[in-house]
Amino acid sequence: MDVILKKITKLKIFFYGFVFGLISSIVYVFSGGDVWLSIPNWAWVLFWPGFIAGEYSFDFFYNHGLDLIVLIISFLSISIYYGILALLINYIVSTLRKKCTEQ
Numbered sequence: 001m002d003v004i005l006k007k008i009t010k011l012k013i014f015f016y017g018f019v020f021g022l023i024s025s026i027v028y029v030f031s032g033g034d035v036w037l038s039i040p041n042w043a044w045v046l047f048w049p050g051f052i053a054g055e056y057s058f059d060f061f062y063n064h065g066l067d068l069i070v071l072i073i074s075f076l077s078i079s080i081y082y083g084i085l086a087l088l089i090n091y092i093v094s095t096l097r098k099k100c101t102e103q
Contacts, residue, residue, distance in 0.1 A: 010087060017086025021079040025050055029071065049081040050074035 025047055033043060044051065054074035061069045 010090075013086050013090045014083040018079045018083035020086075021082025022075055024082075025075050025078040029075075047074075047078055050078040053077035 028043060028047065033040075039051065051074070053076075054070050057070050057073045061067065061073075
C-alpha cells in the first residue's frame with residue numbers, strides 16, 4: 001500500500017509541475033512574448049525546451065500550414081520538462097531531509 005501511495009504522490013508532483021509549465025508557457029506566448037527572434041534571456045532559461053522543440057518542428061509543420069501544432073508541441077515539451085523538474089526537486093529535497101534526520 002505504501003508503494004502505491006508513493007507512486008500517486010510522484011504522479012501528483014509531476015502533474016503539478018506539468019500544469020505549472022503549461023500555464024506559464026501559455027501566459028508567456030499570449031501576453032506577447034517573443035518566440036522567434038529576440039527572446040529575452042530569462043525566457044530562454046525558463047522555456048528552453050519549448051524553444052528547441054518549436055524550432056525543430058517549425059520547418060516541418062509550418063510549411064504545411066499547421067503553425068498551431070508547433071505551439072502545441074512547444075507547450076507540451078515545456079510542460080513535460082517542468083513535470084520532470086518537479087520530480088527531481090522533490091527527490092533532492094526528500095534525500096536531504098533523510099540525511100538531516102539521520103544525523
